[in-house]
Amino acid sequence: MKAVERVDQFYLLKQLPKATALLCKKGIVQDASCSWLEIFSQSLQDKNHQTKIFPLYPEFLDLEKKLMEHTPFSIKHKIKSSKGTRHLKSYFAPWFDEKENVIGTIVQTDDITSEVEKEQQIDWLNNILETKVEVSKTGWWEYEIEEEKLTWCKETKRIHQVPECFEPTVIEALNFYKPGYSRNKASMLFHKIALSHQPYDAKLMIVTLHGEERWVRITGKPIIENGKTVKVFGTIKDIHDQVTAETTVKEHQQLLSTLVDSLPLNVYVKDLESRKVLVNKGECKFLNKKPEQVIGKTDFDLYSEETAKIFREEDLQVMKHLTPIIGKETASTVHGKTIYFLTSKIPYFDLEGKVCGLIGMSLDITNIKKKEEQLRNLINITSMQNQKLISFAHIVSHNLRSHSANFSMLLGFLNSEKDAEERKRILKMLSQASDNLLETLENLNQVVDINTKTSETKTPLNLKNNVLKVLENLSALLEENKSQVINNISENIEVNCVPAYLDSIILNLVSNAIKYKSPNREPLITINAVKSNEGIILSISDNGLGINLDKYGDKIFGMYKTFHNRKDAKGFGLYLVRNQIEAMGGSITVQSEVDKGTTFNVYFNEES
Template sequence: MLINPHIQSTSYLIKQLPTLTVFIDREFKIIHASDKWLFTFGENSGAILGRSLFEIFPDLSIKWQTVLKECFEGKANPMGVQKYKDSHLNEKWYEWSNTCWYNEEENIIGAIIQINDVTESLEKELELEKTKVQLKHQSEISKTGRWEYNILNDEITWCDITKAIHEVSPDYVPKLDTSIGFYKEGYSRNAISMAIYEAQEKGTPWGIKLQIITATGKEKWVFAAGKPLYEKRKLIGFTGTFQDIDEQVLANVETKKNEKLLRTLVDNLPLNVYVKDIHSKKILVNRAECLYLGAKNEAELLGKDNFDIYDYETAKKFTEQDIKVMSSLEPILGEEVISTNKRGIQTTFLTSKIPLLDEKGMANGLVGISLDITNMKQKEKELRNLIDVTSLQNKKLINFAHIVSHNLRSHTANFSMLLDFLQYEEDEKEKAKIMDMLNSSSGNLLETIENLNQVLAINTNINIEKKEVNLYDKVKIVEENLKDFIIENNAEIENKIVNTQTIKVIPQYLESILINFITNGIKYKHPKRKPKISLHLLKEENYSVLTITDNGLGIDLKKYGNKLFGMYKTFHSHENARGMGLYITKNQIESMGGKIEVESKVGCGTTFKVFFNEKN
């Protein structure tokens, strides 16, 4: 039935149609198909012509059969959109439409079906719908509404969210003046009015954080944004958004309040507080830390590491500490460290370093807290020294008490014995001898008491004020006072002290010390050479060290070293030796916070080093 010339001509024309077209008869069999249709669905005319449409497209439902049957009856309805998977399983959407197919006698012999690929437009429509849903959802979450104002008809429209922000009913109809009236009187209302004016006159968009008074009387922070709308360069209205930011603003206010409170607390702590990042750079410091490091404000220290602030050794030590804390995640608590800043000032701190952890449990910095215990350490040292001095004084007092008891008991026993002899002696000559012995014992007792009083005075007068004394001049004065003694013994005094050098001492003690060492150096001279005493002074840390060297008999330190400065200890058979000089001298030196050292060799001489404490 398709072989006559007229049919063949019609078929040729259908093949060239630019659309996807197919002709079916009343039994749903495909009679004609355009080349584009065949190409799209991967068919060829020999394999498809005469076959049922539903054999080729089994996914077409019963609904389409009903639509096509109605078409055969003269009711051409659209078939709608149908999904299709090609040979590569790519999903496509096609819009199917049909119309009645008439023959020359105007009889319906089938249907003409045209197909349009609407995949792209449908995807865009779905994407647009999805975007609309997302925007609506986002708008609801962010509490952001829309509004528009049409100048031509003086109409303003609010979306549901905008109405909800203003706490008005859904059927509320806003006006321009009432919309502005919602803004809080004062700054907010003036600001929005000025923004609208600027937009109208200059085309300037706006976005401002303001306050409104809702319909229920509640104050609320909002972010009002808008811009002008133009048509053919003519202003036709405004459009914008309206966001409820009350919770954020109040949260920010509360956060800033807490931050200020925390900052006030940190800045007024009697501790050095700082925070460092992973590279040991400071990102927060408190007032005490700024004060210690000599910074005017926090900005001078932020971003600086240990090497920017401390000397190299201190910076190296602190950096190693930081790395250890952040790598091991173990804090350092209450560790005593000595810090030296770039000005060379040393400070003792009790330091704690605590790692700062991120959400993954890794260290991204540390918090440091340091307590300056320099004064505490100094007080501790002073207390220790005081305890040592007290202990020493106690030992001295006990020793002094024993000596007093022993010496006075000896003198008392001697007096008692002599008086007993005197009582029973009848010979006048013997009585005279006993009286001489009593006079001698009385003199010895007075000398003992004087020596004991001198020692007691030294040990009790601990608060005598020290003064700056020119040592060179003082040696010259002592030398002048001992002139006759020096000449008598043909002695030489070599004063190597610089004439400008001074020491801080109790003046009367210094003179006594010099006299004692110089006279001892001459008194215990070597019989084969004339005595020579040499004096010189040097500085050593917190001490001024006076060195006094003689060329006399010397002392056997192995034999007498531990007794050298004892009371009534003598080491040479000199008629004037009493064993009190070195004892008193040592007490005088120690009462001034100093110390004494000795070096000696028998037959060669002795060197005494007197350490005068310049600090205390």
């Protein structure tokens, strides 16, 4: 009966789902389950072959000694097969008979390959996490609300510069934040998250255990179960270097921005499409726009098409050919006002050395151009005045010398003449000579008066009304000569003039048109006035004798210059007119053709 039971027991052993083997005291396998034999690739069919346990565990040299101690123990080991490496855990325990005598050892083996692989994967993930934490300088923390337990990872402790054994409380953790805003903010966020269930993300400053102030970025996220926060998980990242760098960059940007905005230049940066990506205050002031109204715009959005095309061609030359433009004089018209600049454009390169646009700088030289224009005008006026002075001195010298010689000669005749009638005739000639001298002196005095009265004030005058007043004064002369006057001047045209000069100019030009009429036709005088870029232009045209400009063009405004054989011609009126016009900052030109007529164009200077 016992033999049958023993056979049944061994048969049952073979069917056990757990890999099990029975060893004798010498470590020889007496019997084993099929699963154990399959693990170790063993067979008990050959009765003459004894399977010893020790070769199956070659890495454990003291296994035999451990078995002799007859105490339970376990070992982890691995075997290699065609299916790869298998990880095993074997449990050794004494095998007793019915009298509790040790007769051997029971071995049970578990395949823990999947557990080992999971542990390895977990270790691998933990290593990756630790590496990421170390590289990113981002630590994590966890607070279990019910247990009131706060846990910091190694990186979090490193950020706070505390030892790895340090286990903080919530109060201790909050006290690491810099007193004031940072500590108050951190406390508020931490206590609020449990109630509001809202995550947070903030930049604050901590004071480490070593007293070092450092910027950190903290986040917190609630873990909610059944509508209640049971845990708070968060991160802390050391961003001190980043914040310091950003602050330095902002300070440099502010310094650069202040410097660029303070320059007496218009500064701008364009991209490859000539869109403005940066402008300073000078450029915005010139365009009379806010920065946001200029950024992203091209010159076609800001200037006339003609000007924009010129600027675009310059931009392409700079960016494609890398040819800077330095100190080029340009003109821009904005809001109807033309401004002159000295413009420079240089290529703008990115960090890889590729052209990504251009940098432009423009210096407003409008005032300099005006000064240059004023200087040129002053030089011209000085030259003209010098020429006038020379001419005037020549005239004074010549005319007064002529009068003096005439007086001297007549006085000589008077002294030597005894005849009363002849003396009377000489005295009459002396009286006439005296009148001529007085007239000459009056003319010369009038010219001097015009050129020296710089304080004469110009006032706005209605041009048409002044012309009508002069024509009314000349009505008798016009009627006597059967003259026709066509006055085309608009009623709203005003000129800045010295009143007496304007009347004299109109009077002389109209009376000359009558005086030098053609004997073959009745006088026709046409008066026009137009507004132009140069100011108001007054034109007085006639159909009279005309003047040979090829022959007399350079003498027409000279003193005492006459061009027709008229006894009443003195050659002083046009000389006087030119002096009056130039004294007011204007000019006069003439167009004439013999026997067809003459046109005088008077250009008024509208500046006060």
